Amino acid sequence: MDQISNSTALRNPVIIPESAYNTSHLSVTTLMKQRSDSTYMGFALYGYWGLIFVLAAIINVAHWCFPYASEKFAKTRVVNWLRRHLICPQVIRPSFTSKLKTLTGKNLTSEAAARCNFGILESIYRTPVRVHALLLFIYACVVTVLCCTDYTIVTPNTIFRCPRGQKYVDYADRTGIIGTMQLPLVFLFASRNNPLTKITGLSYRTFQVFHKWISRITFVLLLLHCVFYLSYVRARGDYIARWGLLKWRMANTAFIAICITTAWGSVRRRYYEWFKSSHKILLVVFVVGAWYHCLTLGWIEYIAVSFSIWAADYICRLAKIASTGGILQAKCKVIYETEVIHNKRGTKSYKKVPHSLRMEVNHSGWWKPFPGVYCWVYFMRWNMFWQAHPFTVVSATAQQNFNQLVFIIRVKRGLTNVLAKFISSLPGSQCSIPILVEGPYGTNIPFKAYDHAVFVAGGVGMTVVYSIAMDLAQIYRAQVLRGQKEATEKSISIIWMVPNFESVTLFREEIERLRQFSDILQLQIFVTRKLQDPRLKKMVAKYEKEQSSEALVATKGSEPEVIDYISESSRSDRESRRDGRLIQKVETKKLLEDLLRKNGNSSVSIEFNEKPDLTSAVHNIYTLAGPTAVIACGPSTLNADVRVVTVECLKKHRSVEYFEQELLW
CATH class of the missing domain: 1.20.120 (Four Helix Bundle (Hemerythrin (Met), subunit A))
Incomplete structure (x- = not known):
């Protein structure tokens, strides 16, 4: 202030022109x-998004709290047109x-x-x-x-x-x-x-x-x-x-x-x-x-x-990991598929390569798996602990083990391939691995208003379909036992398309549980690719020959096959403990023999070398008398085809609603 001369200091207020003030104020x-x-x-x-989610929440609450009223409203022409x-x-x-x-x-x-x-x-x-x-x-x-x-x-x-x-x-x-x-x-x-x-x-x-x-x-x-x-x-x-x-x-x-x-x-x-x-x-x-x-x-x-x-x-992720039990020990087993190798001499050789993993783990029990649930899994090994992938939870096959989580994982590139190679190098192709389980995730489907359910699964999409179908079968059976519904008024149909028979072997125990609901549940298995294992091809060819000659019961020619499996199992018992491939080979043959023997005579049927036309495969929707839920879980191509079939049903004013479950690893 001392440096300011008296000649430059302002001692009176400055009057700003009104036009300049208005211009500055407006600017x-x-x-x-x-x-x-x-x-x-x-x-x-x-x-805008809030309005959308409020409307979605109202529809969701109506489905759960007023299922029959919402289903009746869904039969109107406006809702049918929107669907x-x-x-x-x-x-x-x-x-x-x-x-x-x-x-x-x-x-x-x-x-x-x-x-x-x-x-x-x-x-x-x-x-x-x-x-x-x-x-x-x-x-x-x-x-x-x-x-x-x-x-x-x-x-x-x-x-x-x-x-x-x-x-x-x-x-x-x-x-x-x-x-x-x-x-x-x-x-x-x-x-x-x-x-x-x-x-x-x-x-x-x-x-x-x-x-x-x-x-x-x-x-x-x-x-x-x-x-x-x-x-x-x-x-x-x-x-x-x-x-x-x-x-x-x-x-x-x-x-x-x-x-x-x-x-x-x-x-x-x-x-x-x-x-x-x-x-x-x-x-x-x-x-x-x-x-x-x-x-x-x-x-x-x-x-x-x-x-x-x-x-x-x-923070929620860490809390879910802690509530599941922190570090858990998972029992992992490799399932193999047969791969054909064409040699330069023109001959063929067969090689067993990892196809899937079956992982079982017991968690804390603070939460109970629900149909369609999935979890993110961290494998605590030095070369993969930072990776996490979502895997669908299959309901425990043991009724009394409510704390068990079962994961069926398709081997792809990356983490699953590295993990499968590691387990394959161990005795019996199985081991125990420390893991972290982050879950549960997923949403359930309100099935109460539907009398019929048609599931279409592709590959490991059966993991999701199995859990939902089992839960729904128990609900339907309880309604029948209480006299609320007749057995003919409820039905569950599962169409399962798998690329090879090894995928079916993964669900051996689950298939047996599905057979317990044969009065209301039907499972159709379609193996879309040709069998590569020569012994499995021989069994299927023999079965088809018997069918063509109208032999509806097992003939004497089928006995040596079963005896051969048992003798092979006993001859190589010690070797089987060292190599899980031999154990799986025996189990695969037994399962195939069981499915072929009961094919057409039980609630589970199997067909080979055929990819079904979904339009004809789910034609029974047109004959169902009540509201029907169509659930798809598979590759994006499969889900898109199921959507087309559902739209065709809606065009004929059938009471059908489509649900799509997420196909994870």
């Missing part, structure tokens, strides 16, 4: 109003996919066509159902409209030198604010412990679809936010000066992180573990960058909520 209030309106627009998008055209079918029909498959595979080798089909057709089969696609399309349209309307340009402007600069800033603020406010939805929908799954009844897979598309829209908004601000800075000519600011560094870091994360999503199926690890690391970078970017600008509360959702999800 500031317009900018603040534009940002405030952008915040309200973000709240409007919350209201036929929106709720059940996918965006792209499988008939169109079949044509595309023919075009993409034309003039290509079988291997190249397979790669092409997996890359393109698998993505098409995974397209969302029409109602989900419609909701996402409306959401994208609303976001587009909100970002393109309600802008006010003020000229002259005391903040911006030219109207073009004000436009760039308004566009950047609108897209940045709306994009930032969508982050809590992105984190919530990706959470394993999303409470909305229980409230609305929507599956984890459905929320994953919402998560992916909202993430993509958010990415586009943040990209536009960056582009418009860079255009504004370029118009001002002070990009280098602004680059020195911390918020610009952090904003660019966050943008690069989310850009790379989104781009890697296209290869996550092939390199899943690598994608998942990088996804988490880049997500941390993004959150930190976004936090520092918004620290002085505002809207940091949405970053805090997003991080809180993420942290709460991991």
Whole structure:
């Protein structure tokens, strides 16, 4: 103050011209109003999803609390039309996919066509159902409209030198604010412990679809936010000066992180573990960058909520691991399949390769498995302890062991392949491995209003179908015993398609339990590929020969086969203890002999070298007199075909509802 000369000091109030004040006031209030309106627009998008979830919650509560009233309402023409055209079918029909498959595979080798089909057709089969696609399309349209309307340009402007600069800033603020406010939805929908799954009844897979598309829209908004601000800075000519600011560094870091994360999503199926690890690391970078970017600008509360959702999800995961019992000892056993090797001399040799794993573990008993439940499992070995994969829980085969969890795992690439090779190298191809079990997860199906259930399972999808079918069979039998329903008024039909007979061997004990409900349950097994094991082929050929000659009972020729299995088992008893392949070979032959002997005379039937036409396989739906639930659990191609069959039933005004269970590892 001492350095200020008396000649430059102001000693009287300054009167600002009214026109200059009005111009400055209008410039500031317009900018603040534009940002405030952008915040309200973000709240409007919350209201859009909130309205959807409230409606879903009402429908879910009605299904559970008022099943018969909701089923009666579902028979109306309006609901039937919605199911036929929106709720059940996918965006792209499988008939169109079949044509595309023919075009993409034309003039290509079988291997190249397979790669092409997996890359393109698998993505098409995974397209969302029409109602989900419609909701996402409306959401994208609303976001587009909100970002393109309600802008006010003020000229002259005391903040911006030219109207073009004000436009760039308004566009950047609108897209940045709306994009930032969508982050809590992105984190919530990706959470394993999303409470909305229980409230609305929507599956984890459905929320994953919402998560992916909202993430993509958010990415586009943040990209536009960056582009418009860079255009504004370029118009001002002070990009280098602004680059020195911390918020610009952090904003660019966050943008690069989310850009790379989104781009890697296209290869996550092939390199899943690598994608998942990088996804988490880049997500941390993004959150930190976004936090520092918004620290002085505002809207940091949405970053805090997003991080809180993420942290709460991991706390719930740790709590579920602790409630299950912490580190548990799992008994693992390898199931093999026969693989044909063509030698250079033109001869064939047969090799046993790991096909599946059967894992049994006893947990704390603090929670009881329910039909359709799945858990995330960590294998506590040095080369895989950081990986976690979801596996469906099969109901314990022993009625008295309520604390037992049974997992049937298909051997694929990555973790399951490494684990199968490790167990195969041990005596008996079985061992005990320490694991962590994180669960339970999944949603149940309200079956109370349905008199009939038709299950269609593919491969290891039988793990889900078995648990649900067993629970439903017990409910139906209890209703029959209490006199509430007649045995003819209730039925359960299971259509199980498996690529090889080794998959059936996995469920030997489960098949025996299903036979106990032969009065209301029918199981049809279709082995779609040719048998590779010569002895199994010989047994099937002999059975087919007997059927062709109308021999409905076992002939004398079948006895030597059984005696041969027993003699082989006794001759190689010591060797079988050392090699689990021999033990499994004997068990597989015994199971096949049992299925063939009882085929057609029990509730379980089996057919070979045939992939059924689902349209004819589930034709009995047309003859069912009551409301019917159709449940599919298998590859995306199988589920899409079952959806088509369900739509055909709805066109004939049958009381049918489609449910799809998640096919996990």
